[in-house]
Each structure stands twice: as C-alpha cells, then as structure tokens.
Amino acid sequence: MGKLFALTMALRFSNTLTHQVEEFVPARDNTVRMYTCGPTVYSYAHIGNFRAFTFYDILRRWLRLRGMKLDHVMNITDVEDKIIRNAVAEHKSIAEYTAVYEKAFLDDCAALRLERPEQLARATEHIPEMAKAIAQLAEKTYTYQSDGSIYYRISKFPEYGKLSHSDFSGMRSGARVDVDEYEKADARDFVLWKAPKDGEPYWDTEIGPGRPGWHIECSVMAIQYLGETLDIHAGGVDLVFPHHENEIAQSEALTGKPFARFWLHAEFLLVEGQKMSKSLGNFFTLRDILEKGYQPEAVRYLLASVPYRKALNFTFDGLKSAATSIERLRNYKLRLETGRFAERDAESMLARTAQAQKDFDESLDDDLNTAQALAAVFEYVRETNTLMDSGEFPIAAAQPALALLERFDSLFDVLRPSSKEGALSDEEIEAKIAQRAQAKKAKDFAGADRIRKELLDLGVVLEDTKDGVRWKRK
Numbered sequence: 001m002g003k004l005f006a007l008t009m010a011l012r013f014s015n016t017l018t019h020q021v022e023e024f025v026p027a028r029d030n031t032v033r034m035y036t037c038g039p040t041v042y043s044y045a046h047i048g049n050f051r052a053f054t055f056y057d058i059l060r061r062w063l064r065l066r067g068m069k070l071d072h073v074m075n076i077t078d079v080e081d082k083i084i085r086n087a088v089a090e091h092k093s094i095a096e097y098t099a100v101y102e103k104a105f106l107d108d109c110a111a112l113r114l115e116r117p118e119q120l121a122r123a124t125e126h127i128p129e130m131a132k133a134i135a136q137l138a139e140k141t142y143t144y145q146s147d148g149s150i151y152y153r154i155s156k157f158p159e160y161g162k163l164s165h166s167d168f169s170g171m172r173s174g175a176r177v178d179v180d181e182y183e184k185a186d187a188r189d190f191v192l193w194k195a196p197k198d199g200e201p202y203w204d205t206e207i208g209p210g211r212p213g214w215h216i217e218c219s220v221m222a223i224q225y226l227g228e229t230l231d232i233h234a235g236g237v238d239l240v241f242p243h244h245e246n247e248i249a250q251s252e253a254l255t256g257k258p259f260a261r262f263w264l265h266a267e268f269l270l271v272e273g274q275k276m277s278k279s280l281g282n283f284f285t286l287r288d289i290l291e292k293g294y295q296p297e298a299v300r301y302l303l304a305s306v307p308y309r310k311a312l313n314f315t316f317d318g319l320k321s322a323a324t325s326i327e328r329l330r331n332y333k334l335r336l337e338t339g340r341f342a343e344r345d346a347e348s349m350l351a352r353t354a355q356a357q358k359d360f361d362e363s364l365d366d367d368l369n370t371a372q373a374l375a376a377v378f379e380y381v382r383e384t385n386t387l388m389d390s391g392e393f394p395i396a397a398a399q400p401a402l403a404l405l406e407r408f409d410s411l412f413d414v415l416r417p418s419s420k421e422g423a424l425s426d427e428e429i430e431a432k433i434a435q436r437a438q439a440k441k442a443k444d445f446a447g448a449d450r451i452r453k454e455l456l457d458l459g460v461v462l463e464d465t466k467d468g469v470r471w472k473r474k
C-alpha cells in the first residue's frame, strides 16, 4: 500500500485477505465480478442474516452509483445437514421443503428493498458440476476417500489459513469432519462429497452416489459464473473460517489462481447488547419484527446505518429512532417540494449543497462509512431547515437539495413508505381532499372533519397550511 489519495479520494475497502484498506477498481471492463454467500433455506432468515444481506445491497448500490457495472452471483444453499434432517422428518422432498423458505427469503429481501443479484444459483441445480470439480481435485491428489465420502486434504494446501490469518501448520494430519456445522478454530480435513446414508436423498454422479458438502458449492458456482478470479467475495464474518478458508483451498487448488482479489466481511449483529439466541428470547426473524408493527424501511435503515466493519447492536430503541430519522427526512422532502422559498442569491447555498454531497460520497468511498454519510446528510438538513424557518432559504437551492436527497435515497432507499394493505392511491387521496374542500366551502364542517378522520384512519395525515392542504402518509 502506502498510496496517497490526496487529489481524488478513491473508493477503498478493508480487505480481510491482506488486512489492509485498499483502493478498489474492478479487474476488467469496469464490471465488478462479485460473489456473496447466500442463505441456507432451512428456516426463516433472522435479523443477523439480514445484516449481511443489507450490506451486500449497500455495496451493490454504491458500486453502481460509482459508475461500475455489476455481475453479482449469490448462492442458495438448498441441500445440507439441517435441510435433510428437517425434510426427512416432515416426509418431504428437499425441493418441497426448501421452496417455502426460499420464497420467504425472497419476500423478506423484497420487503427490505434488497436488490436481486444478477444471478441466484441453487446448489441442487449444480450437482454434476460439483462432482466434476471434486473429480478434478482428486486427479490433483487433493482428496482422499473414507467410507465412501471424499475429503479435502488440507496439508496439501500450505496456504490454508491465509484468510483467517491463522496458523494451522500444527493440525492433526488426517483429522476430519463431515458435518456442515463446525467447531470454531479447529481446522480439519473437510468433506467434499458425502456418502449416501439410509433414508437420505442422494445424487448419482461421475464420482458415485452421494451429495455435496457445503463448501464446494460456492467455489464451483462462483468460478462457473464469474471466472477463476473474482473482484469481490463477501460474507458475514462468521464465514471467514472455515467456510471461506475452505472455498479458497478448493478454488485455488482447482485453478492455480487467486480466488478473489477482495474479501469483505460484515461484522456480527447483537440484539440489545447480547448475542442473539433462542434461549435468551432475543432471536428475531424479520417477520417477528414486522409483526410488532415496525416498518421494513426502519429495519433497513438501522441495518444500513452502522458501517459493515463494526458490530451492530440491534435494539428496539434503535429501531424507533430509525423510524424518527426517516420521518424527519420525509418531512424535509415534503417541505422542499411544497414550501415557498425566498427569491434570493443562492450561490453560497449551492456551494453548501455541493459540499454535503462531497462529504456523503467521500464517506462511502471510505470503506462504506454509512454512519458518516448519514451524518453529512443530517447536518445539511438541520442547517437548511433553520434557514427555511427564518425565510432565508433560496428558491434556486430547492432542486439541488432534492437531488442530494435523491442520491441519499438511491443508496439508503427509505423515503418511499412501504405500501400497506388497503392503502389509498395518491389519486384517491387527492379526490378525498377535494371532497373535503367542497364540504368546507358548503360550511359542512362536520363532513369535512369526517373526511379528515377517515383519511387519518387510513394512515394519511392532512395539514392545512397557508399555501393549501399538504398531506403525507404516516
């Protein structure tokens, strides 16, 4: 490193692989080839999972706002130990069992406004490719067999541990593990292919009957869709070891090339200061939180507001203040759109707006510092609101201020209220407001109040101003 970014600050990320903050530019065609580890669809995703998925979304959007094209692949793990256990217990096929949770996952992502990657890749649709990769690893003598299962021989890959910066050279040779869930910091030869067990589903392939281990799917699908070296591989910090370490061992043994140039990892999420667990009663799916009446955009805001490299403490107070912050920005936008401003020189205000956007952009270029980017916007909103109060905000600054807000929202995407069941369209609301105006004109004040109350019950707030009626959704 040691590069200076004095003139133009470049986009840079903390790379887990090098432990450095490095300038990021895609290797080819201004296109970011990116792989992110997706959900295991054995139950509903929890709020900790969605921290990582929200980080992927912010990452995607910022790369695109920075003018890059995206080629993003995310896997859907639809075969592993827990899925098979649950499917067998419920007398369902794997496909029947996982379809429910895959759909739930995609619905949850849509509620949180997470963009769909260019490609979603299901593990079960790539089994022959995985078998082929394992055959190639066997050819290169990276594997051995035991009881019909095939294992990766870690001692054959001396760089093992380079991502987690751990020294595994003293590991017990031949110690192996064939479950998809691991003890932390215990490197063992991991399973690539599992022999069929009685009553469990399996596939017939060129390497025999069985099913893939968890790690091989990511290596195979990433290389298949994105090529031998990715620009970015991202995931939650809990995946660094062993999952990503194993992905590197498999992929680099197959290709002889570096698997990913940048490894980005989102930190843990705590709930009310504690590790989330079912026994503590602080384990929440997105559905649990929405059922308590919180809006998905407040959840999105809270998850996005803490920079991905920092642990995020998810609290219900935090969720309430996220909702308040969104409300403040919506009110500000409404004020910009409908307010009457002064005909006065706008030069210094335009310079202030440009500075706010620069601060916003530079914060995000700095390893996606979303907290600082939000601070830049809120400082600007506070200052300009004060100027509006004193009648000093120039009319010519309103459009640029809206443009700044639009840039903010193309990343954070929280200003549009989520539509509720039975919600009125804009046209229906305008029609009600016109009816109310008619009633008032006819001195039918009870009727006018009734319409106001009716709208309020449907979540629409009216405000009578000297410039006419303003309305907004609650």
Ligand SMILES: [Zn+2]
Pocket: 036, 037, 038, 218, 243, 247
């Ligand atoms: Zn993965």
